[in-house]
Amino acid sequence: MADEILSTIDYKPPRRRWLDTPVEFRRGTWCYGAKAKSLEAVGLPNPREWSPDQEDWKLPPNWREILLEGLRERLERFRSLRLFMDTCVRCGACADKCHYYIGSGDPKNMPVLRAELLRAVYRKNFTLAGRIMGEFVGARELTQDVLKEWFYYFFQCSECRRCSVFCPFGIDTAELTMIARELLNLVGCNIDWIAGPVANCYRTGNHLGLEPHAFKDMVDFCVDELEEVTGVRVEPTFNRKGAEVLFIAPSGDVFADPGMYTFMGYLLVFHEVGLDYTLSTYASEGGNFGLFTSHEMMKRLNAKMYAEAERLGVKWILGGECGHMWRVVHQYMDTMNGPADFLEEPVSPVTGTKFDHAKSTKMVHIAEFTADLIRHGKLKLDPGRNDHLRVTFHDSCNPARAMGLLEEPRYIIRSVCRHFHEMPENTIREQTFCCGSGAGLNADENMEIRLRGGFPRANAVRYVREKYGVNALACLCAIDRAVLPPLMEYWVPGVDVYGVHELVGNALVLKGEKERTTDLRGEPLDRTDDDEDL
Amino acid sequence: MGIRVSLFAVLALILVAYVGVALLGLELLFGVIMPYAAMAAFLAGLVYHVIKWARSPVPFRIPTTCGQQRALPWIKASEVDNPSTAVSAAARVALEALLFRSLLRNTKAELADGSLAYRWEKWLWLGGLLFHWSLLVIVLRHLRFFTEPVPGFVNLLRDLDGFLHVNLQVLYITDIVILLAVTYLFLRRVVIPQVRYISLPGDYFPLFLILSIALSGILMAHFIRVDVVAVKELAMGLVTFSPTVPEGIGAIFYIHLFLVSVLLAYFPSSKLIHMVGIFLSPTRNLPNDSRRRRHVNPWNYPVDVHTYEEYEDEFREKMKKADIPVERY
Numbered sequence: 001m002a003d004e005i006l007s008t009i010d011y012k013p014p015r016r017r018w019l020d021t022p023v024e025f026r027r028g029t030w031c032y033g034a035k036a037k038s039l040e041a042v043g044l045p046n047p048r049e050w051s052p053d054q055e056d057w058k059l060p061p062n063w064r065e066i067l068l069e070g071l072r073e074r075l076e077r078f079r080s081l082r083l084f085m086d087t088c089v090r091c092g093a094c095a096d097k098c099h100y101y102i103g104s105g106d107p108k109n110m111p112v113l114r115a116e117l118l119r120a121v122y123r124k125n126f127t128l129a130g131r132i133m134g135e136f137v138g139a140r141e142l143t144q145d146v147l148k149e150w151f152y153y154f155f156q157c158s159e160c161r162r163c164s165v166f167c168p169f170g171i172d173t174a175e176l177t178m179i180a181r182e183l184l185n186l187v188g189c190n191i192d193w194i195a196g197p198v199a200n201c202y203r204t205g206n207h208l209g210l211e212p213h214a215f216k217d218m219v220d221f222c223v224d225e226l227e228e229v230t231g232v233r234v235e236p237t238f239n240r241k242g243a244e245v246l247f248i249a250p251s252g253d254v255f256a257d258p259g260m261y262t263f264m265g266y267l268l269v270f271h272e273v274g275l276d277y278t279l280s281t282y283a284s285e286g287g288n289f290g291l292f293t294s295h296e297m298m299k300r301l302n303a304k305m306y307a308e309a310e311r312l313g314v315k316w317i318l319g320g321e322c323g324h325m326w327r328v329v330h331q332y333m334d335t336m337n338g339p340a341d342f343l344e345e346p347v348s349p350v351t352g353t354k355f356d357h358a359k360s361t362k363m364v365h366i367a368e369f370t371a372d373l374i375r376h377g378k379l380k381l382d383p384g385r386n387d388h389l390r391v392t393f394h395d396s397c398n399p400a401r402a403m404g405l406l407e408e409p410r411y412i413i414r415s416v417c418r419h420f421h422e423m424p425e426n427t428i429r430e431q432t433f434c435c436g437s438g439a440g441l442n443a444d445e446n447m448e449i450r451l452r453g454g455f456p457r458a459n460a461v462r463y464v465r466e467k468y469g470v471n472a473l474a475c476l477c478a479i480d481r482a483v484l485p486p487l488m489e490y491w492v493p494g495v496d497v498y499g500v501h502e503l504v505g506n507a508l509v510l511k512g513e514k515e516r517t518t519d520l521r522g523e524p525l526d527r528t529d530d531d532e533d534l
Numbered sequence: 535m536g537i538r539v540s541l542f543a544v545l546a547l548i549l550v551a552y553v554g555v556a557l558l559g560l561e562l563l564f565g566v567i568m569p570y571a572a573m574a575a576f577l578a579g580l581v582y583h584v585i586k587w588a589r590s591p592v593p594f595r596i597p598t599t600c601g602q603q604r605a606l607p608w609i610k611a612s613e614v615d616n617p618s619t620a621v622s623a624a625a626r627v628a629l630e631a632l633l634f635r636s637l638l639r640n641t642k643a644e645l646a647d648g649s650l651a652y653r654w655e656k657w658l659w660l661g662g663l664l665f666h667w668s669l670l671v672i673v674l675r676h677l678r679f680f681t682e683p684v685p686g687f688v689n690l691l692r693d694l695d696g697f698l699h700v701n702l703q704v705l706y707i708t709d710i711v712i713l714l715a716v717t718y719l720f721l722r723r724v725v726i727p728q729v730r731y732i733s734l735p736g737d738y739f740p741l742f743l744i745l746s747i748a749l750s751g752i753l754m755a756h757f758i759r760v761d762v763v764a765v766k767e768l769a770m771g772l773v774t775f776s777p778t779v780p781e782g783i784g785a786i787f788y789i790h791l792f793l794v795s796v797l798l799a800y801f802p803s804s805k806l807i808h809m810v811g812i813f814l815s816p817t818r819n820l821p822n823d824s825r826r827r828r829h830v831n832p833w834n835y836p837v838d839v840h841t842y843e844e845y846e847d848e849f850r851e852k853m854k855k856a857d858i859p860v861e862r863y
Binding site: 002003005006009011012013017018043047075076077078079080081082083084087088089090091092093095096097101102107110113116127128129136137138160163164165166167168169170171175202203204205211212213217238239240241276281282295296300303304307308310329331332334335336338339353355357358359360361363368371372375400402403404405406407408411419422426429430431455458459460462463521 | 583586587588589590591592593594595596597598599600601602603604605606608609611612614615627630634636637639640641642644645648649650652656658700713726728729730731732733734735736737758802803804805807808811812814815816817818822824825826827828829830831833834838839840841842845846848849852853855856858859860
């Protein structure tokens, strides 16, 4: 089955120049266009019914002026954009660093060409050389074909920033993709897998559109399940004023298998250390599909976090395991919606550790929080309860390359598991490969490109599966938890996907718990006492 | 197409200089006016670009982190690849500019029998590094034409670079290295299919130009000798703004000088501007401290949000039924 995809990968570029090769919307590689109601819900321009594979995209008559004016405005707002337009030398170091290129062989998935799609239009309209010399200096007019190419390829980039690690000038395709998508949104050309969650999140507080009572129901379901496995009833609270900490997780963790087991892990840790925390139904989403729409939409959705923290009067915010959520929290939130001077510098009430590194943003990652707990001996752990799992760890793109959260999760995993094997070094830490479905591309209709983009990650998992018998892929991101299972099923059957805090939940010995016979999923434990490999 | 056009452009430039000097006697144009104009264009272009870039703010702190963050005190941070202070970020940029650190990470992905492997591929790093360092040493060596007395470090550099003697003549290591490195950079552009596919005329042209400059310089030093004293007189005239055109320098020198002039004038409006851009890249030159210190966006503007009040108004009854606290009953 995997051969179907592998046999079609050809890295030899076509004979025809890329400038003369129009894009072809082949099923399985693109996402449905944004529905009118999704755009209307948040007041985005040009709501209409349309489909990318049809000839007429129903653009506004002055679409070209809108885009060029939008580009000019963004050149003035973002030094990154100006620099990345001017400084690329086309050395090609980025070419085979992109998971979509590796998995598809499509030359326009080389980061350099993805960026050239934008650069060519920039040169034509904003540089003297481009105006005069045209194609000779790689400049071209903005036509509808070019616009379609933008849509196709900028919604075939997961903003993972892997190419940016290897670029000698630090050119960050994620930045260019973000800005290109922002431009496309000016004329209503988003995908519905992003626009829909954005509309949901704006109104209900989370991407899934869970209304407050439904959100609470889902959490209560987790609480019941936990009681069955552990005999202990945890008691999370909702929208509670005066709590010390506001906890915000990606909503995928509350809603979907296997993310909910990770959520159960959070609840167990908080219960065991007696954390005075509350959940919020208003700020019930850590993720932010606004990031995949525009800087402005990112800000509009993110505003709920600080607003809710202020309303509830908490001291600081704790954030769950999520990838792009942490890109927003770590690199954008304080700048966009701060200063959060109504909050206090985060201090762990259990260990007294001052989280000095988060003293301005006042939001701590749960891996930092839990690693600190373990380091101070505040959690009683029985790693043997994870012996049925041979674990490897997938660094999520954003915590790795937009934060540097590398050792905290590893420290936790080593403390709660006895069988842990790293994937090859070119595929982890800052060089980690994307799941292939990030940045809002985790729809069903583009499954082929997701499987292609996920191939490099899967290939590394297969390596440790064959070498060490790995059967558990741990990760730190809700989108990973949603998209890696089908990826594994396709490329590496027999590997299940776990959140780091699910593994913690398995190993955590609670005061007053009953003897555990299964893990949080209900799978029987299989202790292998004399055999430890970390 | 890009290759041929670029090659012909450089050959045409050589011809122009030769005809201009050897046949038309335009030494003043090629020896004084062109170099001044080129230098002016170079400086103005650089200033223009730097101002253009500097006028666009850096709204968000977006370093690409390539190592462990500084957070919990007992976890060792990777200060260079994930700088937590401005000083570490400066060190990171310095290592990028001097040693091409990111390029040193380069590998080559290969797909064989359904498996990916990442092969050793440091040739681009090595070729690029040798090319840039040779160019720097060569430019510094040339200071001996523009200074009187010649500073000690220039002479030292010259002695070190020229410790090899062939037939009683100094043979500069950097001359050999730059020829090899530029040739390599050209060949990889032609031979590697992906790199060839992405290459523009603007990628070939500077390679041919620099190769021609190096070749004309080497020709002058070893084969078509020119009057070095006269060359220095012309150079000193240029830098002291009292230009003179000494007799009998030879056309090869004017070809060399004209190609350098073209390179200077061409520099700012081309990809060569990466020389300056590398220092400004916000993914490299900012510390990863955005949770510790607030980064300010000068154009941050208020946006429409869905307030808690609006949210509660819509869901109040459902919240009350589910025992979720509300503000207003």
